[in-house]
Amino acid sequence: MYGMIHRAVRQMVLDRAGKLAWSEIEAMAGIGQSELISAESYDDAITLRLIAGAAECSKVTLDEFLLEFGRYWIQYAEQGSFGAILKFTGNDLPTFLRNLNRLHGSVQSVMPVAQMPSFIVVREEDGLIELDYSSSRQGMVPFVEGLLQGLLDRFGLQGHVEHTYPETVTARFRIAFKTGSER
């Protein structure tokens, strides 16, 4: 994965657990400053070691950490260098999700070795979206679920995210939320 993910993990740990915790994770994962370059692509094994270290430090399971990290990522990206891109991609949840693939397509052009997931809105009703997620990576469903929860937060929506595992895609997410008029 790209170093920007590593940087976000670091920031999350620094925000929530402090410098000492991050130093322990660095030692545990065997990484240092050289693994924190945003535009550098690293072996997924390094990312996994890092996330496993952060989960251990937070005393949660890997899936629990990934979920929380997904949620954090949206906030991190919005407040950092990627904020303008996020804003452009959509100012409401349905628009944002409909345009995620366009966003990823452009990211792919800039980061050619990135393995981008695919997101397709397969059902859209008032207060309900079903989203098909496909990825060549395994084990990232909790992260995506966290991302979707982060998006609910970002757009000020109350709702919940569930997922199923249809055969045709990696996972199908069902996002139910209350629209402005219902809240």
Next chain:
Amino acid sequence: MKIQLSQEQRDAIFPANIVLDQKLRLVAVGPTISRRFPAFTPGEKLLNHFRLTVSGQEANVEDVAGTGTMLRLRSLISDEVLRGWAIPWQSGYLLALRLAPLNYDLENSGLQITDFAADDPAVHALLMFSMQRALLEEERLVALELDHARQQSMELADRLSRAAGFMAHDFNNFLSIIMLNSERLKREIVDQPQALRLVDVIAGAAARGSAITRSLMTLSNQRDDSRIPVSLDALIEENRPFFATTVGARVRLDLDLRAAGAKTLVSPVATLNCLLNLLINARDAMPRGGCVKLSSRVEERTDVSGGCKRWVEIEVADTGQGMAKEVCDRAFDPLFSTKAHGTGLGLASVREFAVDAGGETRIVSTEGAGTRVYLNLPCLDHEAKAASGGRPDLQRSSSAPAHLVEYDRADVLVVEDEAFALEALCELLNISGFDVTGVTSGAAAMEELGRKRFKALLTDIVLPGESGAELAAQASRIDPGLKVILMSGYVPQEESLEEDWLFLRKPIDARVVTEMLRTATRA
């Protein structure tokens, strides 16, 4: 062919569409226009809000409608441009337009993806541009972090360097005591060969300790990066004990030096650092032990520019596990490391050192068969004299006399805060024929200087309270003819030393100090 489009379809294909009546008054707009040009309301005239051009020339909607000519609309109110075609539409015109961003910076643009049609290539361009901009910003942050980390490590190195310097000073004091007292003891037991041999063992160990301390002192002097002609063979030989300590007990260090006499223009500190990096890498490549061979040779060849023809080649070869090709290819890359907690700066700094010195590096590694790193540095054609600009270091340059002789008695004031070292030094100088007065502080020395005239002042630099250099300055003002010899294992950076003062490096060799005093007091 006539095409019918619903408003929804129209808005999807051309979100920035404008429907006008025959008098070019606004009838309806697509979502992008209503969002970005809220002042353009139904009934308003198009030309009150936009300037129309075709290929840079003023144009009329009526003239270009249905001709397939590309129309450009520049807002008269905001800095925005629309491009598209005018089509006869119902009883008026449809301007099928798209936003044409004047710059691709999304920051503060207020642009949204819904301002563009699904197939509009501008979206891809905007996202790509912004992504690149975001990554540049990220890299700027990384660079700032690295710079901050570098500054922190430099500050740490500086603190360590100072601490190492002061520790070396103390260590050298102890070595001085051992060496001077060994010399005293030898005079007491001239008829006991077995005991004499033991004293030699003690003195030899102190001398090795002194060599290691000197290497550490050189390394601790990080600020001294002046380049001088250096014999790499001599430098390596001089630091052999330190290198042996660095590679550790499990790794054998073999030297094969064949570049005697060849000199290169380098900073000794940087060279030592560079060799140290290579040796540490070699050591780390052999966790279960092995052998590292440090060799040198002179090679004759031309570089690409046809310049330097003689090179000193240093080779550091280990018997470790070697590297895979993809690792080897990146070995000199900054921040690349396969070691846990590796900074990726070791080999990168080796390359930087070599390039700075006009040389080059290369690495040859075979998995399972060890690694060889080559460092090629240009030879100086003519043996230039060392333009050190530093302090005279007579201990290195003076040759010690084979035996001690009686000299004219001369009064010498010795200032040394280590009582045992002072005692030994005074006794040895007395035996050698000097009238010696020994004191342990600058204040006591000033008292003596007020009472009596001395030919020479031999003082430690680092003293409690007033430093030896400050004392020497005061003493020289009282008696300008006084010869000053400063001695120390460490010269703090802030000390200012006069040109005509002599300097004696600790630990002190009895014969060298005697010779130096003899020369100074005779002059």
